[in-house]
Amino acid sequence: MEIKTNALMLRAVDYNENDKILTLLSAEYGKISAGIKGVKKPNAKLKFAAQPFCFAEYILAKRGDKFTVINCSECESFYDLRTDINKFYAASAVIEAVNALTYEGDECAEIFSECVRTLSDMCAYDEKLPLIKFLTFALRKSGYGIALDNCTECGADLVKAEKLRFDMDAGAFTCYGCGSGIGASQVTYNVLRKLDGKPYEKDFITDDGEKRALRLLREYFAYKTDNQLKSLSEYIRLI
Numbered sequence: 001m002e003i004k005t006n007a008l009m010l011r012a013v014d015y016n017e018n019d020k021i022l023t024l025l026s027a028e029y030g031k032i033s034a035g036i037k038g039v040k041k042p043n044a045k046l047k048f049a050a051q052p053f054c055f056a057e058y059i060l061a062k063r064g065d066k067f068t069v070i071n072c073s074e075c076e077s078f079y080d081l082r083t084d085i086n087k088f089y090a091a092s093a094v095i096e097a098v099n100a101l102t103y104e105g106d107e108c109a110e111i112f113s114e115c116v117r118t119l120s121d122m123c124a125y126d127e128k129l130p131l132i133k134f135l136t137f138a139l140r141k142s143g144y145g146i147a148l149d150n151c152t153e154c155g156a157d158l159v160k161a162e163k164l165r166f167d168m169d170a171g172a173f174t175c176y177g178c179g180s181g182i183g184a185s186q187v188t189y190n191v192l193r194k195l196d197g198k199p200y201e202k203d204f205i206t207d208d209g210e211k212r213a214l215r216l217l218r219e220y221f222a223y224k225t226d227n228q229l230k231s232l233s234e235y236i237r238l239i
Ligand SMILES: [Zn+2]
Pocket: 151, 152, 153, 154, 155, 156, 174, 175, 178
């Protein structure tokens, strides 16, 4: 039996001398493992199908519960993501997050289309904001949304608070005095509110605001999912 599906290449692992096993994210079938033969040979016709960020129509042969890629035509190569080191690590962080948050057999059409949109935005514009937006979206979809409202303990408005805390269990901010979470800056809180379309305090947004927000997202992601996003750490180091 053959299936044809639009999919994103999330991960490629060497297998045998010339083969690889790909982890694909398909809009229709969710996450799939599929072997691909001969792609490590220098002139392999389907080499591109095992490249990072490949978004393509894959044709898969299914035998029992195993898939093999038998053909592939590229929809979008996201070439700019491979030529700019900052974009490369930001996009790799998106792919790592998707790989950590999706499971074989799960429906994933929404995360798939948001991921494709994010990679395409990262090619066209600065990659920072698309990355923060994607991580908050993917966390929310997985049940780990970040609350950006008032202090969850006393109800105080936090937009102008000088020092805050972030409660990892609740995924929410509190006043510094109310909570027991990790210290968080007013910058991070206001950057996240701005990206979420909520009223924010302009004076509290600094040039390193996105970097601070990404550090918090990295810690929170690791806390909730037990996955370290290595590319995100590398990206934070670069910017
Ligand atoms: Zn409070």
